[in-house]
Amino acid sequence: QVQLQESGPGLVKPSETLSLTCTVSGGSISSYYWSWIRQPPGKGLEWIGFIYSSGSVNYNPSLKSRLTISIDTSKNQFSLKLTSVTAADTAMYYCARDSGDSSGYYSYWGLGTLVTVSS
């Protein structure tokens, strides 16, 4: 069974860079789309972006200027970097894997990691 686990600092200072890693176990990272999705406290889900195992990416237009998603297939990991963070970036961050058939739905999710932006 595929499992995803987010890791990274739970507290980031304003204007600094938020960095998270998702480690995939129980399956290969190849031939799938890997996404980041976030949820501010008490609010709805927001799609951040995805990376394919080949390295091609697609980002949420509202985050594109601050966002980098990368992948390390040798470690079965993919990562997110979000620069110049503000309190508005405080959220639960989830990593997720798509279905594998380009339908765009998420069959597997990590448990999520809460990131708070505060000085």
Added chain:
Amino acid sequence: QSVLTQPPSLSGAPGQRVTISCTGSSSNIGAGFDVHWYQQLPGTAPKLLIFRNANRPSGVPDRFSGSKSGTSASLAISGLQAEDEADYYCQSYDSSSLSGSYVFGTGTKVTVL
């Protein structure tokens, strides 16, 4: 803000049927892109409930059903049970930006009375 609109909240008594709408536009649902639905229980990650408009993953009760028509989609829960109290989100693809992007609905909180 999200381009897919859902009612903020719905409620029903045990055994009743509730229907959650997901209203989009010609750049997402109306363009023919599939709609998927997720259930999020309190304090947990979302769980896939319906994929490609009307399909249930294995293990999801047949009380849950999905449909799509025009620029909208719906999730119906029949025979409402206490364990169905959760937040529900629709998801689709939107082609209005240069490279397109996935989008989630605004979310609906279902309360079992």
